[in-house]
Amino acid sequence: MTGFRMYNLIIFTILFLLNSIAYSARTIIGDNTTNGFSFAIKQHAFRATFDNFIFSVAADVAKVDNAYAVAITGRGFDNFKGLTPKIVKLNGIEKQNNPLNGAKISLLEHFQESPVVVKEGENKKVYLIHDTNNISVISSTNLNDAKSNESAGIVKLGVANLSSKLDSFIFAAVKNNKGDVFGSEGSGISLLKFNVREVKEKINNEEKKKVIQELIIISPESKTPNKAFQFDGSISAIKIKENASIVSDIIDMHWDEHSNRLFIALQVKSNNGGARAVVVGRIFDGNLIFSPIASDNVFSGNANIVGTNDQEQFVSIYKIRTMYTSTKLNYLIVAGGNGPITAVGNSIYALPIVNGKNNEEARGTLAKYDQIPKDEYIKEYFTGRSFTQPATNSNDLLNSNDDAANVGNGPLPLNSNQLISDMFVLGDTVFVSIANDYENSSQPGIFSSQAIFDNKGAIKSWTNWSRIIGTDSKIFGICFDYFTSQFWYVCENSLKRTEWGKGENKSKGNGLLGGTISDKNVGLVNILNEKFPKSIGGIQNLFDFNKNTCGFNNFSIMIAVGLKQIMLIETGRLQDGFFKPNKGNFLHGAALSIKGDYPIVNSETRIVNMMGGILNELHSIISSEIVSDKFNDKHWIAVAGVGGLAILMDSNGNGWNGNISAFTDIPRGLAFKKIGDFSFVKKIKSDGKFLYVLTDKKLDRIEISNENFKNANLKIETIADFKALGLKKDSSFSDFNVSDKLALLATSDGLFRIGNGRDVRIGKSNELNWTLISVPESIGPVYKLLFVTKNNNESDFAFKSQLYVLSGFKGLQQSRVNRFIVDLIGEINDNTILPLPDFHIKDFPGYLFDFAGFRDNFSNQISLNFNISSSKSFARMAPGIKSGSKSVATMLFNLPNLNEATRINPIVINSASGSLLLSGNFGIQVNE
Secondary structure: OHHHHHHHHHHHHHHHHHOOOOOOOEEEEOOEOOOEOOOOOOEEEEEEEOOEEEEEEEOOOOOOOOOOOEEEEEOOOOEOEEOOOOEEEEOOEEEEEOOOOOOOEEEEEEEOOEEEEEEOOEEEEEEEEEEOOOOEEEEOOOOEOOOOOEOOOEEEEEEEOOOOHHHOEEEEEEOOOOOOOOOOOOOEEEEEEEEEEEEEEEEOOEEEEEEEEEEEEEOOEOOEOOOOEEOOOOOOOOEEOEOOEEOOOOOEEEEEOOOOEEEEEOEEEOOOOEEEOEEEEEEEOOEEEEEEOOOHHHOOOOOOOOEEOOOOOEEEEEEEEEEEOOOOOEEEEEEEEEOOHHHHOOOEEEEEEOOOOOOOOOOOOEEOOOOOOEEEEEOOEEEEEEOOOEOOOHHHOOOOOOOOOEHHHOOOOOOOOOOOOEEEEEOOEEEEEEOOOOEOOEOOEEEEEEEEEOOOOOEEEEOOOEEOOOOOOOOOEEEEEOOOOEEEEEOOOOEEEOOEEOOOOOOOOOOOOOOOOOOHHHOHHHHHHHHOOHHHOOOOEEEEEOOOOOOEOOEEEEEEEEEOEEEEEEEEEEEOOEEEEOOOOOOOOOEEEOEOEOOOOOOOOOEEEEEEOOHHHHOEEEEEEEEEEOOOOEEEEEEEEOOEEEEEEOOOOOOEEOOEOOHHHOOOOOEEEEEOOOOOEEEEEEOOOEEEEEEOOEEEEEEOOHHHHHOOOOOEEEEEEHHHHOOOOOOOEEEEEEEOOEEEEEEOOEEEEOOOOOOOOOOOHHHOOOEEEOOOOOOOOEEEEEEEOOOOOHHHOOOOEEEEEEEEEHHHOEEEEEEEEEOOOOOOOOOOEEEOOOOOEOOEOOOOEEOOOOOOEEEOHHHOOEEEEOOOEEEEEOOOOOOOOEEOOEEEOOOOOOOOOOOEOOOEEOOOOOOEEEEEOOEEEEEO
């Protein structure tokens, strides 16, 4: 694999430096030169490090003379290399028939950079494809069970990838000799190692050394060389008081590199005692040792997610991963929970686990969830953080009703009796793939949920599940390349890789925002680039309004704004009983107005382009909002920019009533009309009762009503100005947000909030007691506020949300990001907004990271970190940003047509499809 890795790096570096054109959703070519593979490839595995990325797939069907039964690709490659030719070097002997040629592969993992597989129909042994250049295959002997009898078969593989292949391990879960369900008496976990040894042999009477590469089995008994480690319902790591039963062959194994522990997920039944569905494994002195995830007395009742102390109860965990958070704490991520698998397939939970230097015995076990994490230092410099106290009673455990445990804030869009196909953790975000059709509660595709932290660094809550990566196909696997910031995902017979581009695709189009298979010109990306060309300033800003927006009913839109024009884009609607993303042809039924009014639309209309009329007076439009009077169920579209503020309404000041599910539900006779006497508007926001308008000098509040909008004399109240904040006349405002009683205001002199006991909805600027928030080690001017909220709506940031604050000073070429927890409980007070423990020096609160340069924008959606300068620079940041990072290396994206950019807008995630969109004066590019 060394040669493949080096070639991979060289090729990628050349491609990167040449800045070759990127295409969206590229299909990696296998044996079928037009569409991936000619057979199903559901089995997959990958190995991702910063300097290397490789991905393997395996055939889900037997096919005569299939050289791609196992195939490998990697960073910088657009095609697979087949690893199963007819003739290979097998167990050190040249020119042998390959037992994997044409095979169906039932299990696949990556042992360092080498695929390790189990072949269907020959499932008692493990095959390692050791050398992927000059194909070399090594097989184990048939594996025995825990009673030294030949096993009936392997049901799951796992790997512990340590410093090198010689230090690493392969785990194989084996059935007993009778072939009973895994976990019956005699079942076990076989432990295998790759070994290299020299032997002497005589050739023509001359003694020569020969190197033997082999897979050896590490047995619990030296006298019995091929024996599995006992693993059944009678071991103390599973049972509580009385023997439990493992009830399914569906198990999962995951090695966590931070704790050096193996986590095994099971489906168990408690019988006459209790049972645990997660087991902790560790390798010590050549032995595989199993430990309970928590002690017997910790479990109480049947709500502790990974265990039960009740009799005759099921606990079903079928996928397991770990998370090492950006606050440097360890969590177990599990799919399933308390109950039979048919009832919990759509549930994902997070549980804190013990780690730390002095916790060898307890490491990897469940931690007391409400403890104060222990910070670790070398001298005075922060190095890490961990949960050190294991759970000792039931009050120490999170249960299935706790916000901190509920990844996604509830069930996935999946029937409870169905299972996710894959789970992957990136930074603070959990990704899952669903390979089921649209049916009942199920929706295919890829979904994510991001953790929200408290002021101690522990997880406090999670964002709702949201679609991501721009596909609603059935997906069987997902992973991420840290170096290129690209997602890779497995469809039924192809592997796709997300890429930035204009929606083109060499592999016959992507059928999403880039157009149809045959015509990219009807795609949304192409339409936006044509309607907002660089010659008129491109796209000034882009906004997404999801299906839960007030005034919508299973309907979502994006709004693109630019010079004297606005475009409404329907991105999703109810189709065949399901909310689905729009894709393919966006041009059919497109409507245009040149008088600033709402044009004639039809049921097929996905794009409404309005220009002219009063929009000409607004000149450069940079902000847009769906404005709602929640109490009277009335709604409007508002836009604002250099020339002021305008609202789409009729002569009586009305927009639309109730919820709309298509553009045809918006009444005829609406036109944009200016309200107020505003200029150089930076941002507008609605809270359901008021419309807030920010300029560089003040923040105003307007009561929302059709009567107020139609009258010349608006009810406008200035709620923030320089005098109220105690600022100098040369100060400026840059960003703001409002939620419930709370408002935040970013200024050239720092970050301010509404004062203790005040309410932004009541009072004038001099009555709101605007209060300066201490931003640890801030550079000074605050440019951008970014929010991660439970319901993915930044207007609800007041409750259990993460606040990211970007400060910077262009003159010194500096900028930093700080983060806070925001949680409004009752009245606003000093604890409503608290900094996260992003320390660098002991006892001194700090920032999350420093850009080592000036940036005035930043993105942290789904743990993908990008920093953006509004003039020309768009960069991805080094992976694994965590507390104590201090400064962060960046790598510039050389996107096509971006080198000449003079303005780059924040990244927007299309809530319907999950595609990432980057816009600016250059137009728009999509990553999907």
